Amino acid sequence: MMTDFFVLKKFDRSQRYALTFFVEKVSSSFVSVLTPIAKYGLKKICLVLGMTLLLNGDSFCNGEKPLLEKVIKSNAEWKKILTPKQYYIAREKGTERAFSGEYHDHKGQGVYQCAACGNELFSSKTKFDSGTGWPSFWAPISQDKVREEKEHGFFMKRTEVLCNRCDAHLGHVFEDGPAPTHLRYCINSLILKFVEKKEQK
Numbered sequence: 055m056m057t058d059f060f061v062l063k064k065f066d067r068s069q070r071y072a073l074t075f076f077v078e079k080v081s082s083s084f085v086s087v088l089t090p091i092a093k094y095g096l097k098k099i100c101l102v103l104g105m106t107l108l109l110n111g112d113s114f115c116n117g118e119k120p121l122l123e124k125v126i127k128s129n130a131e132w133k134k135i136l137t138p139k140q141y142y143i144a145r146e147k148g149t150e151r152a153f154s155g156e157y158h159d160h161k162g163q164g165v166y167q168c169a170a171c172g173n174e175l176f177s178s179k180t181k182f183d184s185g186t187g188w189p190s191f192w193a194p195i196s197q198d199k200v201r202e203e204k205e206h207g208f209f210m211k212r213t214e215v216l217c218n219r220c221d222a223h224l225g226h227v228f229e230d231g232p233a234p235t236h237l238r239y240c241i242n243s244l245i246l247k248f249v250e251k252k253e254q255k
């Protein structure tokens with residue numbers, strides 16, 4: 055502040071007016087350039103913050119730490135932990151028969167964990183009835199919980215969904231889900247483990 059004051063004192067009145075005018079012009083044009091970008095950025099930040107709070111509200115309240123450290127095991131080790139059907143899905147990218155799983159019509163309030171490593175993947179808050187016979191969600195609990203990989207088949211392009219902690223194959227994500235994301239995470243019941251969590255106020 056003091057330096058600004060002494061710098062200004064060196065100018066006479068007309069020079070100060072000119073300087074003020076110049077600064078105002080420069081700053082207002084700077085803001086007008088920034089505004090559309092800033093608006094877009096703010097919208098994005100608000101959306102991400104809003105979604106994070108909405109989906110992770112329970113975790114924040116409980117003070118839980120996200121489980122992000124990787125779980126790496128050999129196929130032999132996974133065979134000991136998983137049932138043969140779970141192994142087929144998680145490690146061999148298999149798919150359970152539609153309507154055969156435990157959770158496609160499950161309506162409890164809580165969290166769906168990865169059956170292989172316990173990573174909290176999906177919340178019942180984003181579960182919806184897709185009618186496909188597989189549990190369907192419009193978003194994971196947070197983007198760092200899952201990993202997505204493009205599959206390039208001969209006849210169709212699909213996006214594979216994997217557990218970001220243990221790399222278990224979970225299912226696929228399609229772009230025909232409901233609002234607000236319009237995504238449909240189509241997940242095998244066998245690789246999910248539901249843990250009931252009542253809403254906390």
Ligand SMILES: [Zn+2]
Nearest residue numbers: 168171217220
């Ligand atoms: Zn996992």
